Amino acid sequence: MALLTVTRSQANPLLAPRTEAVHWWEQHGVFNAAAAECQGKIVLLYRAVDPLMISRLGLAISEDGEHFQRLDLPVVDADPNEPFERLGVEDPRLTPIGDTYYVVYTAASLHRLGEQVPDLAGISADIPWRVRVALMSTRDFKSFTRHGIILPDITAKNAMLAPGKVRGRYVLYYRHGIRPMVGYSDDLLHWTDQEEIRWPPVEPWEALKIGGGAPPLETEKGWLMVYHAVDANRVYRLGLALFDREHPARLIRRVGPILEPEEPYETKGYIPNVVFTCGLVQRDDEILLYYGGADYVIGLARLSLSEALRALE
Numbered sequence: 001m002a003l004l005t006v007t008r009s010q011a012n013p014l015l016a017p018r019t020e021a022v023h024w025w026e027q028h029g030v031f032n033a034a035a036a037e038c039q040g041k042i043v044l045l046y047r048a049v050d051p052l053m054i055s056r057l058g059l060a061i062s063e064d065g066e067h068f069q070r071l072d073l074p075v076v077d078a079d080p081n082e083p084f085e086r087l088g089v090e091d092p093r094l095t096p097i098g099d100t101y102y103v104v105y106t107a108a109s110l111h112r113l114g115e116q117v118p119d120l121a122g123i124s125a126d127i128p129w130r131v132r133v134a135l136m137s138t139r140d141f142k143s144f145t146r147h148g149i150i151l152p153d154i155t156a157k158n159a160m161l162a163p164g165k166v167r168g169r170y171v172l173y174y175r176h177g178i179r180p181m182v183g184y185s186d187d188l189l190h191w192t193d194q195e196e197i198r199w200p201p202v203e204p205w206e207a208l209k210i211g212g213g214a215p216p217l218e219t220e221k222g223w224l225m226v227y228h229a230v231d232a233n234r235v236y237r238l239g240l241a242l243f244d245r246e247h248p249a250r251l252i253r254r255v256g257p258i259l260e261p262e263e264p265y266e267t268k269g270y271i272p273n274v275v276f277t278c279g280l281v282q283r284d285d286e287i288l289l290y291y292g293g294a295d296y297v298i299g300l301a302r303l304s305l306s307e308a309l310r311a312l313e
Helices: 021-026 305-311
Strands: 029-038 041-049 055-062 068-070 088-097 100-110 129-138 145-149 156-161 170-176 179-185 192-196 209-212 217-219 222-230 236-243 251-259 275-283 286-293 297-304
Touching (some): 021 041, 029 100, 041 088, 041 286, 088 156, 129 156, 156 209, 222 305
Parallel strands (some): 055 088
Antiparallel strands (some): 100 129, 129 145, 179 192, 275 286, 286 297
């Protein structure tokens, strides 16, 4: 692999749980943040977990990408009228399309009593989790429009929209079981023609499962994605993957790991030994990669886009 330098911010962790009573909704963890640039500022839409393990989405805003101001209340709460969100909204991923920011997220709930659903998402079999991929949108990060469950019959996670169309259709990356997949849609709501991404023989750091990370960047070489993988010891690491621009399910090459748990805030937390990304921001040649550390805090790592593409040549 060509030289690729990934540098952690000296300000890490950028965001950690607030423990005051008014911030009860994020006392158990803040992590896995979607990221976007809006009106010259960097916006993080982060997952926050309360002491009952219900997830909501909080908002943090920054001028420089390192120092953030947070709101006192969540901007997206679990919908009590949506049976698929009984355990909250998780792991958002932001993709701007036109003047709208689309947020793909995981809706988490429990199975109905007696319902037999296989553990296709690779999550704990000890608790009857049920997850689905859902969509919402916003133009100002103040009000959000829910569009509902978009893969109603599929137990899937790690879903994200590509920033552009392919042959006139939208593109959705997601993980179904241990299989990375791609789907296509004319309206962002109904997804068909699913294709499995043919992954090369897995390396040891990818042994348990592979899934998407941050929504891909459109480059002259193809779709560039930071993805995650888990080894046999359940250590989460990040890698780079390049997909064909006209055939999004075709993996051109992948390299990694580029980031693995090393710092205390990555090795110790709610779930130890985790670095996991849901969002990045490109500013010229610099990629600001936001990631969750140990399912408890949010960190920032920087890398060069041109170096990343050279590493994938």
